Amino acid sequence: MDAQVVQILQLTLNGISIGSIYALVALGIVLTYKATEVLNFAYGDILMMSAFIGWGLIVVAGIPFWPAALITILIAALLGYVLDRHVMRTIVGQPQFAGVMLTIALAFMLRGLVSMGFGPTSRSYPTPWTGHITHIGPIVVTDLNLVILAAALIVTALLFLFLRYTQLGVAIQASSQNQLAAYLCGIRVKRLNSFVWALTAAMAAVAGLLLAPIALVDISLWFVVLKGLAALVLGGFGSIPGAILGGLLIGLIEQFAGVYLPDGAKEMSAQLILIAVLILWPRGLLGEAHGRRV
Amino acid sequence: MRFAYDTSYSDAQQLLRYRSQWFCYGALAMALILAPWLLPAYYVGELSYLFIVCIASLALMVLTGFTGQVSLGHAAFMAIGAYTHTLLLDQGIGFIPSILGAATLTGFVGLIIGLPAIRVSGLYLAMVTLAYAMLTEQIIGRWKDVTGGFTGIPVSPPSLFGYDLSSLKGFYFLCLVILVAVLLGLINLMRGRTGRAFIGVRDSEAAAATLGIWVGGYKVLAFVISAFVTGIAGALLAHHLQFLTPDGFSVMLSMELVLMVVIGGLGSLRGAIFGAVLIGMLPTLISKIKPLLPTSISSQFGLETFVFGLILALFVMFEPNGLNGRWLKLKILFENFPLYRRNTFRRGKTYMHSERYR
Numbered sequence: 001m002d003a004q005v006v007q008i009l010q011l012t013l014n015g016i017s018i019g020s021i022y023a024l025v026a027l028g029i030v031l032t033y034k035a036t037e038v039l040n041f042a043y044g045d046i047l048m049m050s051a052f053i054g055w056g057l058i059v060v061a062g063i064p065f066w067p068a069a070l071i072t073i074l075i076a077a078l079l080g081y082v083l084d085r086h087v088m089r090t091i092v093g094q095p096q097f098a099g100v101m102l103t104i105a106l107a108f109m110l111r112g113l114v115s116m117g118f119g120p121t122s123r124s125y126p127t128p129w130t131g132h133i134t135h136i137g138p139i140v141v142t143d144l145n146l147v148i149l150a151a152a153l154i155v156t157a158l159l160f161l162f163l164r165y166t167q168l169g170v171a172i173q174a175s176s177q178n179q180l181a182a183y184l185c186g187i188r189v190k191r192l193n194s195f196v197w198a199l200t201a202a203m204a205a206v207a208g209l210l211l212a213p214i215a216l217v218d219i220s221l222w223f224v225v226l227k228g229l230a231a232l233v234l235g236g237f238g239s240i241p242g243a244i245l246g247g248l249l250i251g252l253i254e255q256f257a258g259v260y261l262p263d264g265a266k267e268m269s270a271q272l273i274l275i276a277v278l279i280l281w282p283r284g285l286l287g288e289a290h291g292r293r294v
Numbered sequence: 295m296r297f298a299y300d301t302s303y304s305d306a307q308q309l310l311r312y313r314s315q316w317f318c319y320g321a322l323a324m325a326l327i328l329a330p331w332l333l334p335a336y337y338v339g340e341l342s343y344l345f346i347v348c349i350a351s352l353a354l355m356v357l358t359g360f361t362g363q364v365s366l367g368h369a370a371f372m373a374i375g376a377y378t379h380t381l382l383l384d385q386g387i388g389f390i391p392s393i394l395g396a397a398t399l400t401g402f403v404g405l406i407i408g409l410p411a412i413r414v415s416g417l418y419l420a421m422v423t424l425a426y427a428m429l430t431e432q433i434i435g436r437w438k439d440v441t442g443g444f445t446g447i448p449v450s451p452p453s454l455f456g457y458d459l460s461s462l463k464g465f466y467f468l469c470l471v472i473l474v475a476v477l478l479g480l481i482n483l484m485r486g487r488t489g490r491a492f493i494g495v496r497d498s499e500a501a502a503a504t505l506g507i508w509v510g511g512y513k514v515l516a517f518v519i520s521a522f523v524t525g526i527a528g529a530l531l532a533h534h535l536q537f538l539t540p541d542g543f544s545v546m547l548s549m550e551l552v553l554m555v556v557i558g559g560l561g562s563l564r565g566a567i568f569g570a571v572l573i574g575m576l577p578t579l580i581s582k583i584k585p586l587l588p589t590s591i592s593s594q595f596g597l598e599t600f601v602f603g604l605i606l607a608l609f610v611m612f613e614p615n616g617l618n619g620r621w622l623k624l625k626i627l628f629e630n631f632p633l634y635r636r637n638t639f640r641r642g643k644t645y646m647h648s649e650r651y652r
Contacts, residue, residue, distance in 0.1 A: 039417050087607065087611070091611060096417065097416075098614060100364070100420065101552075101606060102607060102611070104549065104603075104606065105603045105606035106603065106607065108549075108599050108606065109599075109600050109604055109607065110603075111599050111603075112597065112598070112601070112602075112603060113596065114596065115599065116600060226428065230425070233418075233421065237418070263436070264432060267432055268432050268433075271428050271429045271432075272429065274422070274425045275410075275422055275429075278410065278413075278422050279410045279414070279422070282413065282414060282418070
């Protein structure tokens, strides 16, 4: 096959794989935003912290990958619950700005705690798939990328089923439509918000555990939240399918920009997309149809 | 208790109305003028840095506190001011034209960044400014021919009318004079027609528009004013740093500026100064406290970040009006001492109201 075509296919696969992590991040942020009306700037730091916890469990404590991943996810979920229950709940009813500031404060605290606990060096941990390679025709894929893709698909599918078919999921949907109305229908909105935080923190842990083996366990992992925001905006703010689509597109655009565009385009593309979409086309790709001021 | 009893318009226009105010601010002015001779050299440098930070914080307060537009990207304006000033000085342009040129260019960039503010607001504007700041950092890092890239460029020392101001005392007074000028200018702007329009736009865009205020225009104007003043602060910061690299203007600096404004108390210039002083001094304070802590904590790298976050969280949760709100409460406590009622400032019960469909 033509080398050019192979390269394009290769980039597409890499882009989809990294994009599915962005999609997971965006999904977590949009779920928190829809259900609790708080844009969670600390999401990247929860993700980063779970990567460090995963490293600690696998490398320091010597626990095998699967149980360690499970424990990390549970710890992250607990962290999310506690953060909402004891911190975010104190500012219910205050303007949106207070929520932004409080999540930024939480982000700083988590970042400070992680760098106090683990130090500034970056590290990595082994996974069952590290170093394995699969050949699909002429394309060479690391198994890790395939696992990331599969995990993202599974998480998304589970989330879809949960939101669609369980009572709790429907309650989350109701609360994200109108909190007061949901409360009047007997939904315990505050407790539900804490649950949503736990759920999204667990998703952050999954994304963090997947991202760390390809990016290194490092403080700068939190930057992925900015990619997530770009994905959200591109897909249409507040839309769950949009978050997934946006994440995949941002991943693809980054991969292709890194090869076909001048130096630096890869780093800047997500930010450029965010600004351009918000100014020119605030609804995004799959934004909600009814009028909403951004 | 004091009651305003005006006998002429000029009474109401005075900045300092009472003898006690003249006394307090006079004492403060004297202390600041004498400080370089009384304090050790290290603290004189720190104070100059505080003045620079105060200017930037005041600028962000105009935008966030008075006009209600959150900007998470003010470090980029500082960077543009700093780099423009340095490059203009290298061209042999004098200090005053150079700093004004830097501020004007920054103001112009503020105009461009402010234009989206007509279309996007709130969270979305915060995201736009954050992305813009990260872009600026990248561009400065990659535009090697002009900015020196990530290796950085040196800043030539400041000199005014042939006097060298690069000494500690000289730079101290340069910063102090500019801070006072900026402060007086902004006080007058904020209590005049422009400032009242800003506050109107912040509190309710619909009501402001009904009263004939050009909402979009004033939003952009707030960006321009804020960027202009931030440009001045950036130019001064260039002299303080003496060597410019893009890392000096990272997202962290933007966040620190937002922290100052929120901790100081949104909607008051005094709060901006309080917040800037507290956050600007925090690294020094922490380094002073460090020897007292056990080595396992003090030797760590992220203590500062953690303390920043902790202070911000405590203020958002327990004192949303910031240091300025606390200051007003203290003042009222002392002014009507035995009659102070705690309920004067009790926060009313609030209900969640969605800001999605405005």
